[in-house]
Amino acid sequence: MSGNTVWNAGWSTSVQRPSTGFDENWAEEGFADQTVRQVVRVTGSGTAARVRLSNRFGDAPLEVRGAALARTDRGAAVQDGSTRRLTFAGAGSVRIPAGGEVWSDAAEVSVAPFEKLTVSLYFARPTGPATFHAQAFTTAYRAAGDQSAAADAAVFTETTVSWYFLADVELSGGPAxxxxxxxxxxxxxxxxxxxxxxxxxxxxxxxxxxxxxxxxxxxxxxxxxxxxxxxxxxxxxxxxxxxxxxxxxxxxxxxxxxxxxxxxxxxxxxxxxxxxxxxxxxxxxxxxxxxxxxxxxxxxxxxxxxxxxxxxxxxxxxxxxxxxxxxxxxxxxxxxxxxxxxxxxxxxxxxxxxxxxxxxxxxxxxxxxxxxxxxxxxxxxxxxxxxxxxx
The missing domain is CATH 3.40.50.1110 (SGNH hydrolase)
Structure with a gap:
C-alpha cells in the first residue's frame, strides 16, 4: 500500500508495566520460544489492517521473530485461508527498542464492525517482562515454538485473560x-x-x-x-x-x-x-x-x-x-x-x-x-x- 493510505481506528487497549494482576498472567515471566495468540473485536471496518506492538515498559529490546493476522473462527482457531504473515518494513521479524513501538505493514483482510481478528506473535528469544494490558476479559493463548501460522488450535494449551505487546489495530479501505x-x-x-x-x-x-x-x-x-x-x-x-x-x-x-x-x-x-x-x-x-x-x-x-x-x-x-x-x-x-x-x-x-x-x-x-x-x-x-x- 502507498504512503497515502488512510488509517482509521479499529481496536485499541492501554498498555501497562509488567505486574501481577487479579488473574494469573504471563507479564512478569515473559516469553521464550513461544507463540502468543490474541483475539480482538474491531468496531471499525476495512479491507486491510495493521497492528501496533508496544515495548513501552520493556527494559531491553524486544525481538518478534514472526507474526500473523487472521480472521477469528472460535477460541484459538482461525478461519481457513485467512492467515496473513505480518511484515515490518518488509521484513518478517522486527526488533523494538526498550520504550519503543512499531507498526506492522498493511495486511489484506476484509473485516466489518464487530468481527474479530486474531494476532499471533512468536518470540524465539527471551523477551523479559512484557508490556501488557492486565484485564482484557478476553482469552489469550500460548503455545511452544513458532505456531504463529498454526491452523491447529489444539497446540495452544495455555491461557490467560490479558493482552501482551499488542496495543492497536488500525483499518484502511475507506475515507478518513x-x-x-x-x-x-x-x-x-x-x-x-x-x-x-x-x-x-x-x-x-x-x-x-x-x-x-x-x-x-x-x-x-x-x-x-x-x-x-x-x-x-x-x-x-x-x-x-x-x-x-x-x-x-x-x-x-x-x-x-x-x-x-x-x-x-x-x-x-x-x-x-x-x-x-x-x-x-x-x-x-x-x-x-x-x-x-x-x-x-x-x-x-x-x-x-x-x-x-x-x-x-x-x-x-x-x-x-x-x-x-x-x-x-x-x-x-x-x-x-x-x-x-x-x-x-x-x-x-x-x-x-x-x-x-x-x-x-x-x-x-x-x-x-x-x-x-x-x-x-x-x-x-x-x-x-x-x-x-x-x-
Missing amino acids: RQDTVVTFGDSITDGFASTADADHRYPDALAERLADAGLGRPVLNAGIGGNLLLNDAPWYGERAGARFRRDVLDQPGVRTVIILVGLNDIGFSEADEAEFPTFRPNPELSAAEIIDGYRDLIEQAHAAGVRIVGGTIMPFRGAEYHTPDAEAKRREINAWVRTSGAFDAVADFAAALADPSDPEVLRAAYDSGDHKHPGDAGYRAMAAAVDLASL
Missing part, C-alpha cells in the same frame, strides 16, 4: 473518519466483572447501540483496572492525566472522549493497607484536587479540538473502601460534573445505576456482586445512559 469515540477511565470502563470473551463491557454496548441507531463509528476502550487520575501506580498504570494524550488524543479521527475516573483516587486511602497492599499510592485527596485533575483532562481535550463528556461516579456503598468521607467526596464531585458546565456533556452513570430507594447503592440487578463494578446488565445500562447526540 473523524468520529471516533474513546472511553477513558478505570476498571469500570475496562469492563471488570463482565463475561470473558463476550464483549459485554460498556464501551462494547455503546458501540452496538450506536450501530443499531444507524450511527456506527469506532469506539475504543482506554480503561485500565485500578487506574488513578492523579498518581502513577505500579499495578494500575500511568495516571490518567499522563496517558491521556497517548491513549486518547493520538487516536486517529478522535472526536469525543467519555471519561469515568476518580473512584480509586477517592477510595484507595480508605482501604485497609494490610488487606489491599496493591492499593498504592494512596494519599488522601480532596474532592477539589480530583476536580482539578478533571480540569486538566478537559483542557487537554479542548486544546486538541476533542469533545469531552464527563461521567458521574457510580454508587459503591458496600465496597471495600466506601466510608462516609468517601461518599461525601463522590457526591461533591458528581455535583460539580453535573452542574459546572466544564464538560461538553454529562453521562450520568450514577443516576442510571443507583438503587431508586438508596442512591448510595448500586441497583441489585446491575451489581456484579462487589457493590462497585456493574455486571453485564449494568454495563448495558451505562451505555444506555449516554446521550448519543452528545457524541
